Amino acid sequence: MSEFLTNETLMLATGLLLGAILGSFLNVCAHRIPLGQSIISPRSYCPQCKEVIRWFRNLPVLTWLVQGGKAKCCGIRIPMRYWLVEAFLAMAFGLLFHRYVQAPDAGQLLSGCFFVWCMIAVVVIDMQTMLIPDRFSMGGAVLGVLVSIAFPSIHMIHSESAFLGGFAGGLNALIGLLIGSATLYWIGILAEKALKKEALGEGDVKLMGCIGAFCGWKGSLFAIFGGATLGAVLLVPAMLLGRLRSGEGNSVDGISWGKEIPFGPYLALAALLYLLGIRPWVDAWFDSLGWILSGR
Ligand SMILES: [Zn+2]
Known part of the structure:
Protein backbone atom coordinates (compact mmCIF):
# COMPACT_ATOMS: atom_id res chain seq x y z
CA MET A 1 0.00 0.00 0.00
CA ASP A 105 7.87 25.05 -9.28
CA ALA A 106 4.69 26.48 -7.75
CA GLY A 107 4.53 29.31 -10.30
CA GLN A 108 4.62 26.97 -13.27
CA LEU A 109 2.01 24.70 -11.68
CA LEU A 110 -0.45 27.48 -10.79
CA SER A 111 -0.05 29.52 -13.96
CA GLY A 112 -0.09 26.34 -16.07
CA CYS A 113 -3.39 25.18 -14.56
CA PHE A 114 -4.94 28.62 -14.98
CA PHE A 115 -3.71 28.94 -18.57
CA VAL A 116 -5.02 25.49 -19.57
CA TRP A 117 -8.43 26.29 -18.07
CA CYS A 118 -8.57 29.69 -19.75
CA MET A 119 -7.54 28.37 -23.21
CA ILE A 120 -10.05 25.51 -23.20
CA ALA A 121 -12.78 27.96 -22.15
CA VAL A 122 -11.80 30.10 -25.16
CA VAL A 123 -11.90 27.05 -27.46
CA VAL A 124 -15.42 26.09 -26.35
CA ILE A 125 -16.88 29.61 -26.27
CA ASP A 126 -15.30 30.74 -29.57
CA MET A 127 -16.51 27.61 -31.39
CA GLN A 128 -20.06 28.17 -30.12
CA THR A 129 -20.39 31.93 -30.38
CA MET A 130 -17.54 33.11 -32.68
CA LEU A 131 -16.62 35.49 -29.86
CA ILE A 132 -13.90 35.49 -27.21
CA PRO A 133 -15.02 37.26 -24.02
CA ASP A 134 -12.67 40.11 -23.01
CA ARG A 135 -12.39 38.72 -19.51
CA PHE A 136 -10.46 35.75 -20.95
CA SER A 137 -8.36 37.56 -23.59
CA MET A 138 -7.66 40.97 -22.03
CA GLY A 139 -8.18 39.80 -18.45
CA GLY A 140 -5.85 36.88 -19.13
CA ALA A 141 -3.23 39.19 -20.65
CA VAL A 142 -3.18 41.52 -17.62
CA LEU A 143 -3.13 38.54 -15.25
CA GLY A 144 -0.32 36.98 -17.31
CA VAL A 145 1.89 40.05 -16.78
CA LEU A 146 1.15 40.13 -13.04
CA VAL A 147 1.75 36.38 -12.65
CA SER A 148 5.05 36.75 -14.54
CA ILE A 149 6.19 39.44 -12.09
CA ALA A 150 5.30 37.19 -9.14
CA PHE A 151 6.67 33.98 -10.74
CA PRO A 152 9.38 34.89 -13.30
CA SER A 153 10.30 31.19 -13.49
CA ILE A 154 7.39 30.67 -15.92
CA HIS A 155 9.60 32.51 -18.43
CA MET A 156 12.60 30.38 -17.42
CA ILE A 157 14.04 33.30 -15.43
CA HIS A 158 15.77 32.27 -12.22
CA SER A 159 17.16 35.30 -10.45
CA GLU A 160 18.63 35.57 -6.97
CA SER A 161 16.98 38.96 -6.57
CA ALA A 162 13.19 38.99 -6.33
CA PHE A 163 13.14 42.55 -7.68
CA LEU A 164 15.29 41.89 -10.74
CA GLY A 165 13.55 38.56 -11.37
CA GLY A 166 10.13 40.15 -11.14
CA PHE A 167 11.18 42.95 -13.46
CA ALA A 168 12.58 40.51 -16.03
CA GLY A 169 9.48 38.30 -15.74
CA GLY A 170 7.09 41.21 -16.28
CA LEU A 171 9.17 42.49 -19.20
CA ASN A 172 9.21 39.04 -20.82
CA ALA A 173 5.43 38.83 -20.49
CA LEU A 174 5.00 42.30 -21.97
CA ILE A 175 7.30 41.51 -24.90
CA GLY A 176 5.37 38.28 -25.54
CA LEU A 177 2.07 40.15 -25.33
CA LEU A 178 3.16 42.80 -27.83
CA ILE A 179 4.93 40.50 -30.30
CA GLY A 180 2.03 38.04 -30.29
CA SER A 181 -0.68 40.67 -30.78
CA ALA A 182 1.26 42.79 -33.26
CA THR A 183 2.32 39.85 -35.44
CA LEU A 184 -1.23 38.54 -35.73
CA TYR A 185 -2.58 42.06 -36.29
CA TRP A 186 -0.16 42.62 -39.20
CA ILE A 187 -0.95 39.23 -40.73
CA GLY A 188 -4.62 40.14 -40.39
CA ILE A 189 -4.45 43.54 -42.10
CA LEU A 190 -2.21 42.20 -44.91
CA ALA A 191 -4.62 39.29 -45.48
CA GLU A 192 -7.49 41.78 -45.48
CA LYS A 193 -5.83 43.78 -48.26
CA ALA A 194 -5.08 40.64 -50.26
CA LEU A 195 -8.47 38.94 -49.83
CA LYS A 196 -10.50 42.18 -49.82
CA LYS A 197 -12.60 40.99 -46.88
CA GLU A 198 -12.31 40.86 -43.12
CA ALA A 199 -9.85 38.08 -42.39
CA LEU A 200 -9.36 38.30 -38.64
CA GLY A 201 -11.34 39.18 -35.57
CA GLU A 202 -10.16 41.70 -33.00
CA GLY A 203 -10.77 39.03 -30.38
CA ASP A 204 -7.94 36.90 -31.81
CA VAL A 205 -5.49 39.83 -31.52
CA LYS A 206 -6.49 40.32 -27.87
CA LEU A 207 -6.22 36.56 -27.26
CA MET A 208 -2.64 36.65 -28.57
CA GLY A 209 -1.89 39.18 -25.81
CA CYS A 210 -2.90 36.60 -23.21
CA ILE A 211 -0.96 33.80 -24.92
CA GLY A 212 2.15 35.98 -25.25
CA ALA A 213 2.00 37.11 -21.62
CA PHE A 214 1.95 33.52 -20.36
CA CYS A 215 4.12 31.83 -23.03
CA GLY A 216 6.57 34.60 -23.99
CA TRP A 217 7.38 35.71 -27.53
CA LYS A 218 8.61 32.30 -28.70
CA GLY A 219 5.41 30.64 -27.51
CA SER A 220 3.25 33.34 -29.05
CA LEU A 221 4.93 33.07 -32.47
CA PHE A 222 4.57 29.30 -32.28
CA ALA A 223 0.87 29.69 -31.42
CA ILE A 224 0.28 31.79 -34.56
CA PHE A 225 2.11 29.60 -37.06
CA GLY A 226 1.37 26.33 -35.26
CA GLY A 227 -2.28 27.37 -34.99
CA ALA A 228 -2.50 28.12 -38.70
CA THR A 229 -0.89 24.75 -39.49
CA LEU A 230 -3.21 22.97 -37.06
CA GLY A 231 -6.20 24.69 -38.63
CA ALA A 232 -5.12 23.69 -42.13
CA VAL A 233 -4.41 20.10 -41.10
CA LEU A 234 -7.75 19.71 -39.33
CA LEU A 235 -9.97 21.83 -41.54
CA VAL A 236 -8.92 21.13 -45.10
CA PRO A 237 -9.75 17.39 -44.93
CA ALA A 238 -13.05 18.22 -43.18
CA MET A 239 -13.90 20.72 -45.90
CA LEU A 240 -12.92 18.38 -48.73
CA LEU A 241 -14.91 15.60 -47.12
CA GLY A 242 -17.88 17.92 -46.72
CA ARG A 243 -17.63 18.91 -50.38
CA LEU A 244 -17.42 15.29 -51.49
CA ARG A 245 -20.30 14.14 -49.32
CA SER A 246 -22.60 16.93 -50.34
CA GLY A 247 -21.71 16.63 -54.01
CA GLU A 248 -21.45 20.17 -55.34
CA GLY A 249 -23.07 21.66 -52.25
CA ASN A 250 -21.26 24.03 -49.98
CA SER A 251 -21.85 22.93 -46.45
CA VAL A 252 -21.95 19.85 -44.33
CA ASP A 253 -21.89 19.83 -40.54
CA GLY A 254 -21.53 23.60 -40.40
CA ILE A 255 -18.14 23.68 -42.16
CA SER A 256 -18.18 25.28 -45.55
CA TRP A 257 -16.00 27.10 -48.05
CA GLY A 258 -15.74 30.79 -47.50
CA LYS A 259 -17.74 30.69 -44.30
CA GLU A 260 -16.03 32.35 -41.42
CA ILE A 261 -14.15 29.88 -39.28
CA PRO A 262 -12.99 30.95 -35.82
CA PHE A 263 -9.19 31.09 -35.57
CA GLY A 264 -9.15 31.51 -31.78
CA PRO A 265 -9.53 27.80 -30.96
CA TYR A 266 -6.49 26.90 -33.10
CA LEU A 267 -4.38 29.65 -31.51
CA ALA A 268 -5.40 28.39 -28.06
CA LEU A 269 -4.74 24.72 -28.89
CA ALA A 270 -1.32 25.50 -30.40
CA ALA A 271 -0.45 27.52 -27.28
CA LEU A 272 -1.38 24.51 -25.13
CA LEU A 273 0.68 22.21 -27.35
CA TYR A 274 3.62 24.54 -26.69
CA LEU A 275 3.11 24.86 -22.94
CA LEU A 276 2.27 21.22 -22.21
CA GLY A 277 4.55 19.46 -24.65
CA ILE A 278 6.97 20.81 -27.19
CA ARG A 279 8.28 23.96 -25.52
CA PRO A 280 11.89 22.68 -25.14
CA TRP A 281 12.18 22.00 -28.88
CA VAL A 282 10.50 25.23 -29.98
CA ASP A 283 12.66 27.32 -27.64
CA ALA A 284 15.81 25.52 -28.80
CA TRP A 285 14.89 26.20 -32.41
CA PHE A 286 14.42 29.93 -31.76
CA ASP A 287 17.66 30.00 -29.75
CA SER A 288 19.48 28.44 -32.71
CA LEU A 289 18.45 31.53 -34.68
CA GLY A 290 20.22 33.78 -32.19
CA TRP A 291 22.85 34.68 -34.79
CA ILE A 292 20.21 36.60 -36.74
CA LEU A 293 19.46 38.87 -33.78
CA SER A 294 23.05 39.25 -32.65
CA GLY A 295 24.51 39.55 -36.16
CA ARG A 296 27.20 37.02 -35.32
ZN1 LIG B 1 -34.17 16.26 -18.49
Whole structure:
Protein backbone atom coordinates (compact mmCIF):
# COMPACT_ATOMS: atom_id res chain seq x y z
CA MET A 1 0.00 0.00 0.00
CA SER A 2 2.71 2.44 1.02
CA GLU A 3 4.57 1.67 -2.19
CA PHE A 4 1.53 2.59 -4.20
CA LEU A 5 0.80 5.77 -2.26
CA THR A 6 3.96 7.57 -3.26
CA ASN A 7 4.17 11.32 -3.52
CA GLU A 8 4.12 10.93 -7.29
CA THR A 9 0.89 8.94 -7.53
CA LEU A 10 -0.81 11.19 -4.98
CA MET A 11 0.07 14.30 -6.96
CA LEU A 12 -1.01 12.67 -10.21
CA ALA A 13 -4.35 11.66 -8.66
CA THR A 14 -4.83 15.18 -7.27
CA GLY A 15 -4.20 16.66 -10.70
CA LEU A 16 -6.59 14.29 -12.44
CA LEU A 17 -9.35 14.91 -9.90
CA LEU A 18 -8.91 18.70 -9.79
CA GLY A 19 -8.78 18.86 -13.60
CA ALA A 20 -11.99 16.84 -13.94
CA ILE A 21 -13.82 19.05 -11.40
CA LEU A 22 -12.61 22.31 -12.96
CA GLY A 23 -13.45 20.87 -16.39
CA SER A 24 -17.02 20.37 -15.21
CA PHE A 25 -17.04 23.96 -13.92
CA LEU A 26 -15.65 25.12 -17.27
CA ASN A 27 -18.60 23.54 -19.06
CA VAL A 28 -20.96 25.52 -16.84
CA CYS A 29 -19.01 28.76 -17.44
CA ALA A 30 -18.76 28.23 -21.21
CA HIS A 31 -22.53 27.74 -21.37
CA ARG A 32 -23.58 30.56 -19.05
CA ILE A 33 -21.03 33.38 -19.58
CA PRO A 34 -22.02 34.09 -23.24
CA LEU A 35 -25.67 34.20 -22.09
CA GLY A 36 -24.81 36.67 -19.34
CA GLN A 37 -25.99 34.27 -16.62
CA SER A 38 -24.51 33.74 -13.16
CA ILE A 39 -21.99 30.93 -12.98
CA ILE A 40 -22.83 30.14 -9.35
CA SER A 41 -26.62 29.91 -9.16
CA PRO A 42 -28.93 28.27 -10.01
CA ARG A 43 -27.61 24.73 -9.62
CA SER A 44 -27.11 22.62 -12.74
CA TYR A 45 -30.41 21.70 -14.29
CA CYS A 46 -31.51 19.81 -17.39
CA PRO A 47 -31.99 22.19 -20.34
CA GLN A 48 -34.98 20.16 -21.57
CA CYS A 49 -37.10 19.17 -18.57
CA LYS A 50 -35.57 21.74 -16.14
CA GLU A 51 -35.05 19.09 -13.46
CA VAL A 52 -32.20 19.90 -11.04
CA ILE A 53 -29.33 17.45 -11.58
CA ARG A 54 -28.44 15.62 -8.36
CA TRP A 55 -24.75 15.65 -7.41
CA PHE A 56 -24.26 11.90 -7.99
CA ARG A 57 -25.63 12.32 -11.51
CA ASN A 58 -23.24 15.24 -12.12
CA LEU A 59 -19.85 13.60 -11.57
CA PRO A 60 -17.19 14.89 -13.96
CA VAL A 61 -16.01 12.41 -16.66
CA LEU A 62 -17.84 9.45 -15.04
CA THR A 63 -21.51 10.42 -15.39
CA TRP A 64 -21.32 10.83 -19.15
CA LEU A 65 -19.68 7.40 -19.51
CA VAL A 66 -21.98 5.57 -17.08
CA GLN A 67 -25.15 7.07 -18.57
CA GLY A 68 -23.98 6.58 -22.14
CA GLY A 69 -24.12 10.29 -22.98
CA LYS A 70 -27.79 10.67 -21.97
CA ALA A 71 -29.46 12.57 -19.13
CA LYS A 72 -31.22 10.34 -16.56
CA CYS A 73 -34.24 12.60 -16.16
CA CYS A 74 -35.62 12.73 -19.70
CA GLY A 75 -33.01 11.00 -21.85
CA ILE A 76 -31.84 14.16 -23.67
CA ARG A 77 -28.49 13.61 -25.35
CA ILE A 78 -25.50 15.24 -23.60
CA PRO A 79 -23.01 16.35 -26.27
CA MET A 80 -19.67 14.52 -26.18
CA ARG A 81 -17.99 17.93 -26.01
CA TYR A 82 -18.78 18.08 -22.28
CA TRP A 83 -16.97 14.81 -21.67
CA LEU A 84 -14.02 15.78 -23.87
CA VAL A 85 -13.52 19.05 -21.94
CA GLU A 86 -13.54 17.24 -18.58
CA ALA A 87 -11.26 14.43 -19.78
CA PHE A 88 -8.79 16.85 -21.41
CA LEU A 89 -8.56 19.05 -18.32
CA ALA A 90 -8.09 15.99 -16.11
CA MET A 91 -5.18 14.80 -18.27
CA ALA A 92 -3.59 18.25 -18.63
CA PHE A 93 -3.77 18.94 -14.87
CA GLY A 94 -2.46 15.42 -14.21
CA LEU A 95 0.51 16.19 -16.45
CA LEU A 96 1.20 19.54 -14.74
CA PHE A 97 0.98 18.02 -11.25
CA HIS A 98 3.20 15.13 -12.30
CA ARG A 99 5.71 17.61 -13.73
CA TYR A 100 5.67 19.41 -10.37
CA VAL A 101 6.93 16.23 -8.67
CA GLN A 102 9.84 16.05 -11.13
CA ALA A 103 10.71 19.75 -10.81
CA PRO A 104 8.81 21.59 -8.05
CA ASP A 105 7.87 25.05 -9.28
CA ALA A 106 4.69 26.48 -7.75
CA GLY A 107 4.53 29.31 -10.30
CA GLN A 108 4.62 26.97 -13.27
CA LEU A 109 2.01 24.70 -11.68
CA LEU A 110 -0.45 27.48 -10.79
CA SER A 111 -0.05 29.52 -13.96
CA GLY A 112 -0.09 26.34 -16.07
CA CYS A 113 -3.39 25.18 -14.56
CA PHE A 114 -4.94 28.62 -14.98
CA PHE A 115 -3.71 28.94 -18.57
CA VAL A 116 -5.02 25.49 -19.57
CA TRP A 117 -8.43 26.29 -18.07
CA CYS A 118 -8.57 29.69 -19.75
CA MET A 119 -7.54 28.37 -23.21
CA ILE A 120 -10.05 25.51 -23.20
CA ALA A 121 -12.78 27.96 -22.15
CA VAL A 122 -11.80 30.10 -25.16
CA VAL A 123 -11.90 27.05 -27.46
CA VAL A 124 -15.42 26.09 -26.35
CA ILE A 125 -16.88 29.61 -26.27
CA ASP A 126 -15.30 30.74 -29.57
CA MET A 127 -16.51 27.61 -31.39
CA GLN A 128 -20.06 28.17 -30.12
CA THR A 129 -20.39 31.93 -30.38
CA MET A 130 -17.54 33.11 -32.68
CA LEU A 131 -16.62 35.49 -29.86
CA ILE A 132 -13.90 35.49 -27.21
CA PRO A 133 -15.02 37.26 -24.02
CA ASP A 134 -12.67 40.11 -23.01
CA ARG A 135 -12.39 38.72 -19.51
CA PHE A 136 -10.46 35.75 -20.95
CA SER A 137 -8.36 37.56 -23.59
CA MET A 138 -7.66 40.97 -22.03
CA GLY A 139 -8.18 39.80 -18.45
CA GLY A 140 -5.85 36.88 -19.13
CA ALA A 141 -3.23 39.19 -20.65
CA VAL A 142 -3.18 41.52 -17.62
CA LEU A 143 -3.13 38.54 -15.25
CA GLY A 144 -0.32 36.98 -17.31
CA VAL A 145 1.89 40.05 -16.78
CA LEU A 146 1.15 40.13 -13.04
CA VAL A 147 1.75 36.38 -12.65
CA SER A 148 5.05 36.75 -14.54
CA ILE A 149 6.19 39.44 -12.09
CA ALA A 150 5.30 37.19 -9.14
CA PHE A 151 6.67 33.98 -10.74
CA PRO A 152 9.38 34.89 -13.30
CA SER A 153 10.30 31.19 -13.49
CA ILE A 154 7.39 30.67 -15.92
CA HIS A 155 9.60 32.51 -18.43
CA MET A 156 12.60 30.38 -17.42
CA ILE A 157 14.04 33.30 -15.43
CA HIS A 158 15.77 32.27 -12.22
CA SER A 159 17.16 35.30 -10.45
CA GLU A 160 18.63 35.57 -6.97
CA SER A 161 16.98 38.96 -6.57
CA ALA A 162 13.19 38.99 -6.33
CA PHE A 163 13.14 42.55 -7.68
CA LEU A 164 15.29 41.89 -10.74
CA GLY A 165 13.55 38.56 -11.37
CA GLY A 166 10.13 40.15 -11.14
CA PHE A 167 11.18 42.95 -13.46
CA ALA A 168 12.58 40.51 -16.03
CA GLY A 169 9.48 38.30 -15.74
CA GLY A 170 7.09 41.21 -16.28
CA LEU A 171 9.17 42.49 -19.20
CA ASN A 172 9.21 39.04 -20.82
CA ALA A 173 5.43 38.83 -20.49
CA LEU A 174 5.00 42.30 -21.97
CA ILE A 175 7.30 41.51 -24.90
CA GLY A 176 5.37 38.28 -25.54
CA LEU A 177 2.07 40.15 -25.33
CA LEU A 178 3.16 42.80 -27.83
CA ILE A 179 4.93 40.50 -30.30
CA GLY A 180 2.03 38.04 -30.29
CA SER A 181 -0.68 40.67 -30.78
CA ALA A 182 1.26 42.79 -33.26
CA THR A 183 2.32 39.85 -35.44
CA LEU A 184 -1.23 38.54 -35.73
CA TYR A 185 -2.58 42.06 -36.29
CA TRP A 186 -0.16 42.62 -39.20
CA ILE A 187 -0.95 39.23 -40.73
CA GLY A 188 -4.62 40.14 -40.39
CA ILE A 189 -4.45 43.54 -42.10
CA LEU A 190 -2.21 42.20 -44.91
CA ALA A 191 -4.62 39.29 -45.48
CA GLU A 192 -7.49 41.78 -45.48
CA LYS A 193 -5.83 43.78 -48.26
CA ALA A 194 -5.08 40.64 -50.26
CA LEU A 195 -8.47 38.94 -49.83
CA LYS A 196 -10.50 42.18 -49.82
CA LYS A 197 -12.60 40.99 -46.88
CA GLU A 198 -12.31 40.86 -43.12
CA ALA A 199 -9.85 38.08 -42.39
CA LEU A 200 -9.36 38.30 -38.64
CA GLY A 201 -11.34 39.18 -35.57
CA GLU A 202 -10.16 41.70 -33.00
CA GLY A 203 -10.77 39.03 -30.38
CA ASP A 204 -7.94 36.90 -31.81
CA VAL A 205 -5.49 39.83 -31.52
CA LYS A 206 -6.49 40.32 -27.87
CA LEU A 207 -6.22 36.56 -27.26
CA MET A 208 -2.64 36.65 -28.57
CA GLY A 209 -1.89 39.18 -25.81
CA CYS A 210 -2.90 36.60 -23.21
CA ILE A 211 -0.96 33.80 -24.92
CA GLY A 212 2.15 35.98 -25.25
CA ALA A 213 2.00 37.11 -21.62
CA PHE A 214 1.95 33.52 -20.36
CA CYS A 215 4.12 31.83 -23.03
CA GLY A 216 6.57 34.60 -23.99
CA TRP A 217 7.38 35.71 -27.53
CA LYS A 218 8.61 32.30 -28.70
CA GLY A 219 5.41 30.64 -27.51
CA SER A 220 3.25 33.34 -29.05
CA LEU A 221 4.93 33.07 -32.47
CA PHE A 222 4.57 29.30 -32.28
CA ALA A 223 0.87 29.69 -31.42
CA ILE A 224 0.28 31.79 -34.56
CA PHE A 225 2.11 29.60 -37.06
CA GLY A 226 1.37 26.33 -35.26
CA GLY A 227 -2.28 27.37 -34.99
CA ALA A 228 -2.50 28.12 -38.70
CA THR A 229 -0.89 24.75 -39.49
CA LEU A 230 -3.21 22.97 -37.06
CA GLY A 231 -6.20 24.69 -38.63
CA ALA A 232 -5.12 23.69 -42.13
CA VAL A 233 -4.41 20.10 -41.10
CA LEU A 234 -7.75 19.71 -39.33
CA LEU A 235 -9.97 21.83 -41.54
CA VAL A 236 -8.92 21.13 -45.10
CA PRO A 237 -9.75 17.39 -44.93
CA ALA A 238 -13.05 18.22 -43.18
CA MET A 239 -13.90 20.72 -45.90
CA LEU A 240 -12.92 18.38 -48.73
CA LEU A 241 -14.91 15.60 -47.12
CA GLY A 242 -17.88 17.92 -46.72
CA ARG A 243 -17.63 18.91 -50.38
CA LEU A 244 -17.42 15.29 -51.49
CA ARG A 245 -20.30 14.14 -49.32
CA SER A 246 -22.60 16.93 -50.34
CA GLY A 247 -21.71 16.63 -54.01
CA GLU A 248 -21.45 20.17 -55.34
CA GLY A 249 -23.07 21.66 -52.25
CA ASN A 250 -21.26 24.03 -49.98
CA SER A 251 -21.85 22.93 -46.45
CA VAL A 252 -21.95 19.85 -44.33
CA ASP A 253 -21.89 19.83 -40.54
CA GLY A 254 -21.53 23.60 -40.40
CA ILE A 255 -18.14 23.68 -42.16
CA SER A 256 -18.18 25.28 -45.55
CA TRP A 257 -16.00 27.10 -48.05
CA GLY A 258 -15.74 30.79 -47.50
CA LYS A 259 -17.74 30.69 -44.30
CA GLU A 260 -16.03 32.35 -41.42
CA ILE A 261 -14.15 29.88 -39.28
CA PRO A 262 -12.99 30.95 -35.82
CA PHE A 263 -9.19 31.09 -35.57
CA GLY A 264 -9.15 31.51 -31.78
CA PRO A 265 -9.53 27.80 -30.96
CA TYR A 266 -6.49 26.90 -33.10
CA LEU A 267 -4.38 29.65 -31.51
CA ALA A 268 -5.40 28.39 -28.06
CA LEU A 269 -4.74 24.72 -28.89
CA ALA A 270 -1.32 25.50 -30.40
CA ALA A 271 -0.45 27.52 -27.28
CA LEU A 272 -1.38 24.51 -25.13
CA LEU A 273 0.68 22.21 -27.35
CA TYR A 274 3.62 24.54 -26.69
CA LEU A 275 3.11 24.86 -22.94
CA LEU A 276 2.27 21.22 -22.21
CA GLY A 277 4.55 19.46 -24.65
CA ILE A 278 6.97 20.81 -27.19
CA ARG A 279 8.28 23.96 -25.52
CA PRO A 280 11.89 22.68 -25.14
CA TRP A 281 12.18 22.00 -28.88
CA VAL A 282 10.50 25.23 -29.98
CA ASP A 283 12.66 27.32 -27.64
CA ALA A 284 15.81 25.52 -28.80
CA TRP A 285 14.89 26.20 -32.41
CA PHE A 286 14.42 29.93 -31.76
CA ASP A 287 17.66 30.00 -29.75
CA SER A 288 19.48 28.44 -32.71
CA LEU A 289 18.45 31.53 -34.68
CA GLY A 290 20.22 33.78 -32.19
CA TRP A 291 22.85 34.68 -34.79
CA ILE A 292 20.21 36.60 -36.74
CA LEU A 293 19.46 38.87 -33.78
CA SER A 294 23.05 39.25 -32.65
CA GLY A 295 24.51 39.55 -36.16
CA ARG A 296 27.20 37.02 -35.32
ZN1 LIG B 1 -34.17 16.26 -18.49
